Each structure stands twice: as structure tokens, then as C-alpha cells.
Amino acid sequence: MRKNTSGPRFKALLEAANISTTGFAKFWGTEAQNVHNWYTRGVPAYRMEEVSRLLSVNSEWLKTGEGIKESPSLSPPASNGDHFDANDPQGSYRFIHPNDVELAFFKETPLDSSDKTHVIQDPDLSIRLLRAHLDQLEVRPGDAICAHMIGNSMADRIEDGSIVAIDRSLTQVVDGEIYAIEHDGMLRIKYLHRMPGNGLRLRSHNSAEYPDEVFRPAQIEEQRIHILGWVFWWSTVSKRRPVVPFL
Template sequence: MKKNKTCGPRFRMLLVEVKITTTRFAEFLGISDPQTVHNWYSRGVPDYRMEDVARRLSVNSEWLKTGEGPKDARELRLIDDSGNAFDAQSLRGTYRVIEPVDIELPFYKETAITPGSDKTHVIKDPSESIRLPRSNLDSLEINHVDAICARMVGNSMAERIEDGSIVAIDRGLTQIVDGEIYAIEHDGMLRIKYLSRVPGNAIRMRSHNSAEYPEEIFRVAQIEEENIRVLGWVFWWSTLNKRRPPVPFL
């Protein structure tokens, strides 16, 4: 049972960092005698345990073993009993299914080009993302890298897509299929509309809430002048019921 004695101080440092005792870590690894883990402070982590310990502490196993290379390990995987893969953040309490059942979609939103400017554009927000079942995308033959999400703003698509709903968009499908819902960037504004083709390469935009929002037709010259581009087909949306029903007789 080969051990690397030089890793003991690094192992001790990591347990202090995540605020866990050797007793608790032994339980976590399924080791009945906590003294075994405590001995790793001086004797080092056994080679056959190195990968498992490194994954559970979210560090690079080579760094734990030798002190060389990057400390942090990104995109690490742990496999549970059902075959799902999790990131190696178990001790930090941030289990996150990353494959094969979920896909993480980047979040896009309308943002001012410069602070205080009234001119906007649609860009990725690195602070947000949405997870959807991989099977949903696969069933629609959506390339995972083409899927993004955004937020519905306003009531133009009510009562089908409510204000504040998250929508998922397939950037791989920008060709207009009449009557389908698309995300559009219109001179920097993010819009969610039904689209249809009109003779002469024009497009018709229609809102679900047609009583308040009449349809719009844009000719080729207008499409170019107003910087209208189809971001992709909207294939999923969430809708939150904004009113919690009162419980009678209380």
C-alpha cells in the first residue's frame, strides 16, 4: 500500500479549509476507524485513495500528491449509484448533476451597451444559467451548444408566456417556420414573438396578447435598418403562478 508522505500537510490544510474533522471525513469515505484518516496527516494519503480523496475535496490529485500543478480541479466527476455524474463539491454542499441527465444553458439578457446608456444589446450574463433535462433537448434534436435561455419581459405574450418567465431558445433554428415562437433581437431589444413569412422576404411579428399589441410587418429595408435578427426558436418556457390562492375557512 504505497503512500506519499509529502501530501500530509496539504491534506490537513484541505480538511481545515472545509471545516471537517478526520472522524467526519472517515465516515464520508466509509472508513470505520477514524485514526486511519488521522494518520494520513503524517504518513500521507495512500495511492489507492488519492484520486477519491482529491475528488471529494475538489482538488487536482497531482497537486495533492506532489504539490505541483494547479490546486483546483475543474470539471471533476463523481458517479452515484444510479449512474448520474456529479461535480466534486460534495463536502461544500453543492452537489450539482452535470451529466448525463441535465444540460446547463447560458443566460442572455438585454443590457445597456454602456452604463447609463439608453442603447441596449442582447448579451450573455455569466452570473446566471438554467438547467434543463438533457432528454428534452435530445427529443427535439437540439444541439446542446445551441441552447440558451432568456427572460420574458412584458405581457405581449400573455396568457401563453407570462411576464418574468424563463424561455429556452434553440439558436440552431433561425429559419422562420410560420406560426412558431422565436426570440428576436430588434435594434438591441429582446423580443419574444410569433413569426411568419410575408411575400417579398418580409416578416410578420405577432403577439399572443393581440388585443394590446397589434401585429407588425417588417419589409426587407426595415429589417436591415432596424437591425432585426432572429436569435432562435423558443422551445420551452416556465410560467410562475403569481397569485397564491387563499385557503378558505382559516
């Protein structure tokens, strides 16, 4: 019988998914010390299959380090219908695959009872991206958020209703890159260009309908123009379904 050496791999899987010992123990319904013991003693044999399914890895790989690592399919929900997310402060757990990153959604919403809006997090929405996409662009998961593209000012590159991902750590303007900005409470997606004297040019991809906008430093302050971050990913759905010939 092959020796159970699963402890270090089990610990590495939790760390890769940003799952704490306490969070996993709470989901599992046990004490944190019991889970901590698995790091050195290994996952108990009678728990191996269940833990492997939960972490979406093959049980043989988890146990011995041999064979194929990845499970053929993602893990099913827990028996009580919950999903595991150790970062969820509300305690309604949802499992996050180690290869994924879950990003919060931000949206433009009315401010009190006035006509003004502001940009805040939407607690009911989130999206998962492959961690490899962020790693490739050196985007830290904690700096990334998502939002919806509203309107056709960036068509045909980013269509109305697309989801965009934003790196909040990159707010310095690199000419010609796409950024998300909050403009007097509005959420806008634009190409940005620096102008002499610390001015700013906003440019739309659909320039035929949306001409350039140029703002002087005083206007940037007066109109509360704030760069939220660099747009590094977006989803765009095709405008039409292709017609299959000869049917």
C-alpha cells in the same frame, strides 16, 4: 467478492456529462493519467463511495453494473464548498449531473453610456434543464441559451418574468412558431410569420394590447432585426395561489 468492472461505466458517466479526464483530475487533485487508468482498471475500492456520491449513482452499480443505477439523492457539494463544472473556464468547479444541461443566460443591457441596448450573455446566471427535454426536440446543448421574458406581450401563454430556452440553430422562420429576436438591441419574444417579398410579421399572444407588426426587408435591415432562435421551452409561474375552501 464481485469483480470491480467500474472503468467503462465511470468513463461513460464523465462523457455523458461532458467532463474531460483533465477537468475531473483537476477537481480531484490528481494527475490526468491516474484518472485515465481508472477507465481500464476501475475506480479504486477506497474511492468508490466518494466517486459514486459525486456522480449521483449507486456504488454497487458503479462497481459491478448490477442493481439500481441512480442514487436516491443528488451528490452534496465537495468538501471545500466548490461544485464541479468541467466546462467552467474560471476554474471554480460545479458538478453537473449527467441528466442535466446547464444553459447560459442572455439579457438586454445598456450599450456604453447611450440609451441603446444590446443582447449579451449574463455571466452571473445560468439554468439547468433535463437533457431529455433537449434530446426529445433534437436541440444540441451547445446551441441552447436562456433569457427572461420581459413584459406581457405574450401573456397568457408566457408570463412576464418567465424563463425561456432558445435553440440558436433554428433561425429559419416556421409560420406561427415562437422565436427570440434582437430588434435594434431589444430582446423580444414573438410569434413569427413570413410575408411576401421576404417580409416578416411579429405577432403577440396578447394581441388585444399588442397589434401585429409587419416589416419589409429594408426595414428589417435598417432596424437590425436578427432572429436569435426558436423558443422551445418556457417556465411560467401561476398568477395566483388557489384559495383552499373550508378553512
